[in-house]
Amino acid sequence: MQVLKRGCAVAMMALSMSGLPLAGASAEEFPFGMEMTLDALPMPGSKRVPDLDIGDNGETVLELWCKGGKGQFSVAGNTIVFIASKIEDRNCPAARAQADDELIAALSATTNWKRQGDLIIFIGPKTLRFRLNTN
Structure with missing residues (x-):
């Protein structure tokens, strides 16, 4: 023995x-209590890139291309559900407002997630890649 x-x-x-x-x-756990940024370039005429600040219980603050708001992530293993709550319309230009709406729809349609180091991948009809803000 x-x-x-x-x-x-x-x-x-x-x-x-x-x-x-x-x-x-921790490399396999969902990054509750962390902030992550969409793996994308800023839109023309802006320096903003969508950002998610995920709390310890999945409560989330979203800062998108122009809009912002709150939501909630629920995670069980590699399964994930995102529900957006109040999203502020900030008199956004049409292209940014549409991009924000598409991103919220894509997040809401995700069914699974995986982590590869500092990269968080949300899997659904559209795959979204976010990088953890580790600095």
Whole structure:
């Protein structure tokens, strides 16, 4: 029995030193309590890129191309649901307002997610890639 425990401990230590994530490690968890930015360039005439600030319980503040608002993420394993609540219309130019509406619709249609390092990928009819703000 003692040899088995020691063998498991050595295997776990070797795995952790290999750089591979262990089951339940933070590399596999949804980034609650973090902020992420859409992996996209700003629209012409603007420096803004959509940003999600996700709270510890999934409550989310969205700053989009022009609009802003709140929503809620619910996560179970790799399954995800996003529900937008009040979105502020900030007298946006038509192209930015349409891009905001399309992004909210795409987030609302996501069904799964995965994490690759600092990249969070939302999977649905349209795949959305966000980068964690780690600085």
